[in-house]
Amino acid sequence: MVSNLPTPVVADPAQTRQVKELKHARPLFACRFDPAGRFAVAGAQGNDVARWEIASDKKTDLVGHQSWVRAMTFSPRGERLVTGDYAGRVTCWSYADDAPRPVWTAEAHRGWVRAASASPDGELVATAGNDDLVRLRTIEHGTPVREFVGHDCHVYNTLFDPTGAYLVSADLKGRIKHWEVATGRLVRDLNAAELHKYDGGFRADIGGARGMAFSPDGRYLACSGITEVTNAFAGVGQPLVVLIDWYTGQRKQLLKPKDAFQGVAWGIAFHPNGFLVGVGGGGGGGILWFWNPEHVQSFHSVKLPQTAYDIALHPSGLELATAHYDGSLRIHAMTPKA
Amino acid sequence: MRQCSYACSSVEHRISRRSLLAGLAGGAAGAMGLSGFAHPAVAEQLKAAAKRVLVVFLAGGSSQLETWDPKPGTDTGGPTLAIPTSVSGVHIAELLPYTARQMHRLAIVRSINTKEDDHGKGHYMMETGRRQEPGMSYPTIGSVAAKFLASEAESLPGYVHVTPGGSSFGTTDSAFLGPKFASVTLGDGVLPTTAARPESLTESADRMRNEMRRRADHRFQQRRRTAETEAYSQSYEQAAELIAKREVFDVTKESPRDLERYGTHDFGRHMLLARRLLERGITAVKVSHSNYDTHNENFDFHIEQLGEFDRPFATMIEDLAERGMLDSTLVVVMAEFGRTPRINHLLGRDHWSAAWSVCLAGCGIQGGAVIGKTNPNGTAVADRQVGAGHLFHTYFRALGLDPTKKYVVAGQPIPMADPQADAIQELLA
Numbered sequence: 001m002v003s004n005l006p007t008p009v010v011a012d013p014a015q016t017r018q019v020k021e022l023k024h025a026r027p028l029f030a031c032r033f034d035p036a037g038r039f040a041v042a043g044a045q046g047n048d049v050a051r052w053e054i055a056s057d058k059k060t061d062l063v064g065h066q067s068w069v070r071a072m073t074f075s076p077r078g079e080r081l082v083t084g085d086y087a088g089r090v091t092c093w094s095y096a097d098d099a100p101r102p103v104w105t106a107e108a109h110r111g112w113v114r115a116a117s118a119s120p121d122g123e124l125v126a127t128a129g130n131d132d133l134v135r136l137r138t139i140e141h142g143t144p145v146r147e148f149v150g151h152d153c154h155v156y157n158t159l160f161d162p163t164g165a166y167l168v169s170a171d172l173k174g175r176i177k178h179w180e181v182a183t184g185r186l187v188r189d190l191n192a193a194e195l196h197k198y199d200g201g202f203r204a205d206i207g208g209a210r211g212m213a214f215s216p217d218g219r220y221l222a223c224s225g226i227t228e229v230t231n232a233f234a235g236v237g238q239p240l241v242v243l244i245d246w247y248t249g250q251r252k253q254l255l256k257p258k259d260a261f262q263g264v265a266w267g268i269a270f271h272p273n274g275f276l277v278g279v280g281g282g283g284g285g286g287i288l289w290f291w292n293p294e295h296v297q298s299f300h301s302v303k304l305p306q307t308a309y310d311i312a313l314h315p316s317g318l319e320l321a322t323a324h325y326d327g328s329l330r331i332h333a334m335t336p337k338a
Numbered sequence: 339m340r341q342c343s344y345a346c347s348s349v350e351h352r353i354s355r356r357s358l359l360a361g362l363a364g365g366a367a368g369a370m371g372l373s374g375f376a377h378p379a380v381a382e383q384l385k386a387a388a389k390r391v392l393v394v395f396l397a398g399g400s401s402q403l404e405t406w407d408p409k410p411g412t413d414t415g416g417p418t419l420a421i422p423t424s425v426s427g428v429h430i431a432e433l434l435p436y437t438a439r440q441m442h443r444l445a446i447v448r449s450i451n452t453k454e455d456d457h458g459k460g461h462y463m464m465e466t467g468r469r470q471e472p473g474m475s476y477p478t479i480g481s482v483a484a485k486f487l488a489s490e491a492e493s494l495p496g497y498v499h500v501t502p503g504g505s506s507f508g509t510t511d512s513a514f515l516g517p518k519f520a521s522v523t524l525g526d527g528v529l530p531t532t533a534a535r536p537e538s539l540t541e542s543a544d545r546m547r548n549e550m551r552r553r554a555d556h557r558f559q560q561r562r563r564t565a566e567t568e569a570y571s572q573s574y575e576q577a578a579e580l581i582a583k584r585e586v587f588d589v590t591k592e593s594p595r596d597l598e599r600y601g602t603h604d605f606g607r608h609m610l611l612a613r614r615l616l617e618r619g620i621t622a623v624k625v626s627h628s629n630y631d632t633h634n635e636n637f638d639f640h641i642e643q644l645g646e647f648d649r650p651f652a653t654m655i656e657d658l659a660e661r662g663m664l665d666s667t668l669v670v671v672m673a674e675f676g677r678t679p680r681i682n683h684l685l686g687r688d689h690w691s692a693a694w695s696v697c698l699a700g701c702g703i704q705g706g707a708v709i710g711k712t713n714p715n716g717t718a719v720a721d722r723q724v725g726a727g728h729l730f731h732t733y734f735r736a737l738g739l740d741p742t743k744k745y746v747v748a749g750q751p752i753p754m755a756d757p758q759a760d761a762i763q764e765l766l767a
């Protein structure tokens with residue numbers, strides 16, 4: 001019997017192409033899709049968060065931050081978006097409203113808020129900042145729950161593991177801490193030291209996990225950034241993704257672009273089909289890379305028109321969003337043209 | 339073979355500074371042949387003698403938007419916020435919280451346009467007050483201070499440069515003033531390890547060796563004195579003095595409290611050493627802080643670098659004031675240029691000399707003053723544009739020196755400062 005069921009659409013990195021370009025007045029610094037895939041939001045090098053309704057391209061700005069927004073996370077329920085800015089402020093938004101408004105605001109960190117992550121159950125949000133701290137709050141009211149003390153330099157990223165029982169944070173020097181959410185206990189230290197360099201010539205540190213992602217099954221943690229830096233002040237270095245076996249804590253793989261590229265792997269995402277997709281920018285412009293976690297080199301790449309600072313995977317698994325220096329949010333489909 | 343073209347063959351070299359001033363007092367100024375010193379009041383010159391200079395050089399070109407002239411909320415301001423200071427109405431960048439508390443002792447010039455985006459040329463311009471010219475080199479402010487303000491009785495170098503880099507003698511920043519007034523560079527603020535006399539060499543033997551060297555040098559130079567032999571001899575003499583007085587350069591001799599106040603990182607130690615040197619009679623000290631050439635990730639790197647700069651600098655200002663030294667110490671925080679208001683795709687800022695800032699203090703510089711301004715996003719000077727020449731005139735006036743006077747070099751009169759510029763009067767008491 002011949003089946004009349006439609007053939008499921010499967011993401012094919014080789015088919016990746018830009019299908020939409022959405023514009024903002026300032027360079028875009030971060031991007032996410034909401035859990036329903038209805039909206040795309042982007043943080044900017046400015047005070048506003050941009051929200052686009054994907055079906056109509058209608059743009060609405062979320063107004064209230066006082067500085068650049070890099071930290072963004074959607075709660076899996078309750079239509080809540082939490083964003084953090086470089087003035088240390090964290091805001092929770094009712095993002096799906098016609099006129100999104102702040103539900104609560106907190107002065108969460110001294111200095112930049114670099115990252116935010118919502119727990120899988122939608123109860124908690126973790127933020128990481130330049131005060132070397134990771135802080136936990138309730139999403140509903142922003143009530144402080146706990147802080148995680150142990151980093152001694154800027155914390156670049158934080159993420160809940162897929163179970164929600166644990167939190168991971170990574171700092172400028174590539175040190176990763178695995179925390180128990182319920183107690184605040186430090187479970188173990190891991191490292192992605194390849195993502196840090198003290199540049200003796202310019203006498204400054206460069207590093208940090210700019211992007212971080214868990215595989216959907218929780219088996220792997222990917223941290224992306226820059227490595228083999230020869231000139232920190234000119235951005236001369238190479239993108240790198242450090243892939244860690246979360247169960248064992250051991251290094252699984254160091255993922256690199258197949259072709260030479262000078263710059264930073266700014267964002268990384270795991271696809272449910274098992275591959276990773278990263279985005280980068282630097283002297284070489286902007287680029288998307290696709291990796292099989294078993295192999296060092298990327299198996300596919302797509303040149304982008306401009307440096308990109310973040311990547312987001314659509315809940316359908318068929319589209320990607322990238323946030324760009326030229327103020328564009330570019331939507332890419334990983335499917336063939338109709 | 340190049341003959342001495344500067345003071346070594348001129349009247350002012352053969353007559354010591356002390357006798358120079360005595361000669362002035364005795365009405366012997368007419369014998370000088372140096373129009374720049376014609377009939378100055380002796381008291382004023384002696385008063386000038388007690389002054390000193392501290393230059394803090396933010397190598398690579400620090401961003402004015404991340405230091406003295408923040409533009410929060412604009413398309414060029416980046417994430418850097420502005421904070422209030424100890425002077426009502428004056429704000430500086432949030433990355434300088436300690437310095438903000440010293441604003442009442444500081445002055446900022448926000449309207450500098452030097453039109454020079456090259457590191458080397460910009461550095462030269464800011465330290466000499468002149469553009470580079472073919473065939474002509476001018477002395478830096480540190481060398482000028484060493485020449486005209488240092489006590490004749492002081493045997494230590496008049497100008498010391500503390501740098502994160504390597505040590506060196508025989509630099510050429512004194513130009514025609516001669517090698518005696520060139521900076522002695524201390525890498526990481528320490529004397530070279532070779533500065534210690536070997537244990538196998540006794541003090542008396544060392545003394546005899548040096549005396550023999552001096553006699554041999556003198557005999558040679560009677561017939562063949564050149565710029566090179568002068569520099570050679572001067573380097574040896576300077577080195578000998580440094581060895582003899584090495585404890586002056588030992589910052590670990592400072593109190594644990596001060597070591598903690600200034601910070602144990604390199605720049606903190608270097609600033610504390612600078613204070614020590616100024617207190618012990620060295621006339622000019624330059625401290626370089628590296629690096630600010632932030633074409634990439636400007637904001638992260640300024641957080642790190644200014645995090646080192648802020649507290650030691652503020653502590654230095656406070657200490658100079660409390661010790662009664664600020665009135666007689668000119669402090670200048672400068673760089674070779676500023677950085678572009680436009681933020682590039684690497685999150686960096688590039689070279690920018692069209693609208694940037696310098697900070698000054700001491701020697702009668704008006705505390706709390708803000709001179710000039712830039713437009714709302716910092717892309718141009720909006721009021722009171724000045725250049726390196728204006729700053730140099732201002733330094734001279736603050737130090738009690740007349741910038742309109744002239745050196746006499748190989749018989750040629752050379753203005754001490756660029757005659758196209760003048761002092762920023764609003765800064766001077």
